[in-house]
Amino acid sequence: MFDHIAFDTPYQTLALPCSIQLTVKRLDLIHPQISGNKFFKLKYNFFAAQQQGLRQILTFGGAYSNHIAATAYAAQLVGFQSIGIIRGEELSTQDLNPTLQTAQDFGMQLHFVSRAEYRLRHESEYLQQLQGQYPQAFIIPEGGTNTLAIQGTQEILTSEDKENYDVICCAVGTGGTIAGLIESSSEQQQVLGFSALKGDFLQHDIQQWTTKNNWTLTDAYCCGGYAKTTDELLQFMQQFEQRYAIPLEQVYTAKMMMGLFDLIQQNHFPANTRILAIHTGGLQGRFQT
Numbered sequence: 001m002f003d004h005i006a007f008d009t010p011y012q013t014l015a016l017p018c019s020i021q022l023t024v025k026r027l028d029l030i031h032p033q034i035s036g037n038k039f040f041k042l043k044y045n046f047f048a049a050q051q052q053g054l055r056q057i058l059t060f061g062g063a064y065s066n067h068i069a070a071t072a073y074a075a076q077l078v079g080f081q082s083i084g085i086i087r088g089e090e091l092s093t094q095d096l097n098p099t100l101q102t103a104q105d106f107g108m109q110l111h112f113v114s115r116a117e118y119r120l121r122h123e124s125e126y127l128q129q130l131q132g133q134y135p136q137a138f139i140i141p142e143g144g145t146n147t148l149a150i151q152g153t154q155e156i157l158t159s160e161d162k163e164n165y166d167v168i169c170c171a172v173g174t175g176g177t178i179a180g181l182i183e184s185s186s187e188q189q190q191v192l193g194f195s196a197l198k199g200d201f202l203q204h205d206i207q208q209w210t211t212k213n214n215w216t217l218t219d220a221y222c223c224g225g226y227a228k229t230t231d232e233l234l235q236f237m238q239q240f241e242q243r244y245a246i247p248l249e250q251v252y253t254a255k256m257m258m259g260l261f262d263l264i265q266q267n268h269f270p271a272n273t274r275i276l277a278i279h280t281g282g283l284q285g286r287f288q289t
């Protein structure tokens with residue numbers, strides 16, 4: 001499953017005016033619209049569904065969820081049905097944004113629910129009720145992060161990646177991607193996460209998925225919170241794209257890259273540090289500039 005998706009990802013090393021070597025692993029090139037990291041997160045979930053004889057995937061997300069778009073795409077690719085439980089009843093009467101439009105175009109049934117109902121998404125009683133309603137559905141949690149997802153994100157780093165770099169960076173939403181990177185990283189590597197959200201809770205979430213401690217997480221570049229932006233961020237994004245010809249988006253990858261450039265400028269990393277930044281994609285949710 002997903003075998004025909006090229007996982008031999010291109011790398012791009014950026015010319016920086018210092019001794020730091022910064023290489024971008026372009027998971028965004030796995031698909032023009034679907035976030036590259038999501039294929040890794042979905043892979044073993046889809047396997048598990050198939051093993052249980054289920055051909056329907058049900059999952060949860062907000063209006064800007066790249067996980068929703070990715071699940072819709074992956075489901076269509078392998079001939080599964082997909083159902084998205086979407087936060088916000090009011091959205092049902094509005095034009096779909098690009099993320100939800102993408103999901104619907106890939107055949108996902110969108111169910112808009114109230115914020116009160118959406119809050120129940122982790123409650124076992126609510127999940128049982130949904131399972132009763134959709135007996136053929138394999139349920140994946142919001143953001144797609146579970147044990148099976150982390151089994152998949154451990155496959156992002158190749159054995160060369162584990163040898164050739166000192167620091168691995170990624171953008172963090174639910175923590176499933178960074179957890180896999182941490183689990184698969186080598187001992188001498190540091191994994192650095194740039195949170196797209198504000199708050200300490202993610203630190204605890206990630207700790208639940210790993211026993212290793214060669215990692216740090218910062219929310220210093222979250223620009224006020226999830227899907228929030230600042231003029232500085234948008235300006236950085238535009239300049240970065242012009243200079244390096246690598247598209248970013250404002251929810252995840254631009255925040256990571258802005259943070260990374262800031263740390264490099266502050267001499268946070270020792271001379272000659274070799275950094276691998278994972279470009280997770282997400283470009284269907286990009287601001288059109």
Ligand SMILES: *Cc1c(COP(=O)(O)O)cnc(C)c1O
Nearest residue numbers: 035066173174175176177280282
């Ligand atoms: C979902 C997503 C992330 C965050 O992944 P998590 O596993 O939820 O931390 C990062 N970047 C992009 C582009 C994404 O779509």
